[in-house]
Every structure is written in C-alpha cells, then in structure tokens.
Amino acid sequence: MPNSPTDAAPATSRAGERAAQLYREGNRFYDEARFAEAEARYQAAWDLQQSFDVAGNLGNVELEVNQPREAAEHLLYALNTFPLGEKAEKKSFLQKRLAVARSQVGALRISVNVDDAEVLVDGKVVGHSPLDTQVFVDPGKRTIEARRAGARTSTSLLVARGSDQSIALSLDSGPSIPLVVAGGAVGLLGLASGVTFAILSTAKGESAATEPFGSERRTDLRDAQTTLANVSFWSFLGGGVVLAGTALYAFSTSSRPPVTKAGLPRLYAAPFVSAEANGLLLGASF
Structure with a gap:
C-alpha cells in the first residue's frame, strides 16, 4: 500500500x-x-x-x-x-x-438470537445483530453485551492474542404481541357478551312481568330470561378468566422485548335478530 x-x-x-x-x-x-x-x-x-x-x-x-x-x-x-x-x-x-x-489481537464472532439487538464490547457499541463480520478486540478480559428494547444479556471472557472465538448471546424474545392482543380481545368480547345477554335477560324478565300468571307466554319469557342469564354468567366468567390469564402473561414478561411483527387481530360486532332471541354477534379475525 x-x-x-x-x-x-x-x-x-x-x-x-x-x-x-x-x-x-x-x-x-x-x-x-x-x-x-x-x-x-x-x-x-x-x-x-x-x-x-x-x-x-x-x-x-x-x-x-x-x-x-x-x-x-x-x-x-x-x-x-x-x-x-x-x-x-x-x-x-x-x-x-x-x-x-x-496475531496481536483476538477475533470474536458474535451472534444474537434476535435481530436488531445492539451489540457492545466493554460498553462500546460495535454494531447491531446480525453482525456480518468478526469483531477484533484487545487481549484480556472483555465484556460482551447485547440489548434490545429494555432487555439485555452479557458475558465476560478472557481473550488471548491470536484467538478466534464464537460467542452466542440470547435475549428473551419476549411476549407474543398477537397472543396478548388476541387474549385481551377474547376476554373483552366475553365481557361485552355478558353485558349484552344480561340486558336481554332483564328485558325478557320485564316482558314476563306484564303477562298473566300461568300463561304460556309468561312461562316462555321466564325460560328465555333464565337461558340468557346463564349465557351472561358464563360469558362474564369466561371473559374474566381469559383477561386474567392474559394480564398475568403480559405482566410476567413486561420487561422482555417484543420481536413478533405479525398483524394484530381485527374485532367485529354486529347485532342479530331472530324469531327466538335478540343479541349481539361478537368475534375476531386473525
């Protein structure tokens, strides 16, 4: 040269x-x-x-x-x-x-299990994963670190002159955002169903109260009221359980970096009317 x-x-x-x-x-x-x-x-x-x-x-x-x-x-x-x-x-x-x-330095080949993690050697940023080249370091004790979205991991090692070492760092991939959103959506839909069927049950009860005692119409309305009340109860219960489980999962992994980039589920709600009952059709698409 x-x-x-x-x-x-x-x-x-x-x-x-x-x-x-x-x-x-x-x-x-x-x-x-x-x-x-x-x-x-x-x-x-x-x-x-x-x-x-x-x-x-x-x-x-x-x-x-x-x-x-x-x-x-x-x-x-x-x-x-x-x-x-x-x-x-x-x-x-x-x-x-x-x-x-x-021959006078050490060479490190650093890999991280997630992309776009910041990679540091002795506190100095040397790049972002995946690193497409080896990293040269001075001989001695070196600290290798990876961090992303609040999560971090590190390891220390002794580097000898002329050495060539491979280092694999693992960051927790964190909670699945689609799973959290889907769980929240299902739980909320359960609660919304509970509210809807509770309103319908109340309406059936009020209608039954206006009918004569012993009439077939009053009996049918009371049966519908009971059915809707049961549906409301189980909807509340199911929605609450799903929400609680989703919240526990989300909070237990709140310090982990989300890496999933899948699309979020879409929610829909539509009223329905039939000869048997009135209600609200709830669902989610993924």
Missing part, C-alpha cells in the same frame, strides 16, 4: 477533494517514516470518505504506531472491498499485514 500508493481518489465533492488531499499527505509522511502524522492524515481521510485504499494505508500505518486492533479492522475492510483489477501484489501485502495484526 504506502510502498506503492495509489494517487487516485475520487474528488467529486468537497469532502472527496479534502479526503484525497489528506490521503496524499499521509503517503508523504509515511515515506518520511513519520508514522504518527501519517496515521492522523489517513484517519482524517477515512472519516471523510471510506474506501479500500484509505483503509489499507490506515491499517498498515496503525500497525507501525502499535494499534493492532484498529489495524485489523481497517485491513479487513480493505480486503473485503478490494476491487477487481487491482494488483495481486497489493492484495498479498494487505493479507500479510492483516495476519500480523490478527
């Missing part, structure tokens, strides 16, 4: 022009063995415009100033974005320098 620097750097914008200037200054300082100044110029160019050549030169000089972790990151980026048509010698140079950097 710096021993055969590429002078070409796109300058289609002010930032691009400034990055190209910093890149050339970095090459000059490198040739003069002024590595700290070269590293500063390459880093500034990288902050403005990320490209394989800047990453390669930055990673190479970071090795010279004893920053192997950063060097490994930038050298790997340079190799992952190495363009077709570039010289094979340059790629070989980058591979050798990456091998030197990796």
